Amino acid sequence: AQSVSQHNHHVILSEAASLELGCNYSYGGTxxxxxxxxxxxxxxxxxxxxxxxxxxxxxxxxxxxEFIKSKFSFNLRKPSVQWSDTAEYFCAVNPATGTASKLTFGTGTRLQVTL
Amino acid sequence: EAGVTQSPTHLIKTRGQQATLRCSPISGHTSVYWYQQALGLGLQFLLWYDEGEERNRGNFPPRFSGRQFPNYSSELNVNALELEDSALYLCASSLGGASYGYTFGSGTRLTVV
Incomplete structure (x- = not known):
């Protein structure tokens, strides 16, 4: 079964800072x-x-x-965050083939942007 | 276009009771998914219905059940409620399968006391 890891549970950034949230998945196929x-x-x-x-x-x-297949990663980025980006972010994966068609989610990353 | 609608918004039940949650998908969507979002655990997959049939089920006990009606709306039933069932229950719909992603409803907040 596939799984998703989001290692950053809580991220605090100042407005205008750059953002990168990690997401790794485990699944051997497409x-x-x-x-x-x-x-x-x-x-x-x-x-x-x-x-x-x-x-x-x-x-x-x-x-x-950016999807990096060799690293099983799909990291989220934004060059300059705004206060309004404060939210919880979830990465999800779905096997491209097969019948068990559902999304598997990570546990989420809570982003807090300060002024 | 109306989005995915869920009712009720909030539900308070006592331990041992039954809860029924309802979901109406986006018009034309045949698949309905149910997830449990408990604090710190992300979204845990509960059930997937498509064309009236249960297609997949997550690692939840049998007291979590549901059905999909001919108009593709769905209900989730939780029997013999336990305190740890307290969570936000999310419904999502898609046009036959998850490959293109889901559209989520706003959820039902179930509190078991």
């Missing part, structure tokens, strides 16, 4: 990868997703993520 965000009091929203092709994917609100 995968689809996702980052979701949960702003305080709101529902989970899709930030970006990777299916195939260019390993650098761009999402909403200036976020991007």
């Amino acid at each position: 995968v689809n990868l996702f980052w979701y965000v949960q702003y305080p009091g709101q529902h989970l929203q899709l930030l970006l997703k990777y299916f195939s092709g260019d390993p650098l994917v761009k999402g909403i609100k200036g976020f991007e993520a």
Whole structure:
């Protein structure tokens, strides 16, 4: 079964700092990868997703993520964070083949951006 | 387009009771997923329904069950509630499978006292 690790549980950054949140997955086959965000009091929203092709994917609100197959990683980045980026971020993986079609999520990273 | 709707928003039950949570997917979506989001544990997969059938089940005891109706809406039932069942229960929908990601509802906050 696949699993997802997000090693940073709580990250505190000042506004304008650069962000990188780690995500590693364990699964031997081809995968689809996702980052979701949960702003305080709101529902989970899709930030970006990777299916195939260019390993650098761009999402909403200036976020991007890079898929490095050799490292089983899909780290989320943003060059300059804003206070409004304060939220919880979840990485998720789904096997690209097979019938057990569900997303497996990491435990999340809580990002706090200070002014 | 209406999003995924869940009801009720909050639910308070006593230990041993049963809880029923409801979910209406986005129009046209045939798959419904249920997750439990407990503090510090991320999203734990509970159940996946597609076209009225249970397709996959997570590592939860049988007292967690559900069904999907002909209009693709779904309900999650939790019997013999325990204190540790207190969590946010999230429903998500997709157009047949998870390959393109989900759209989530806002969740039902279940508190067991």
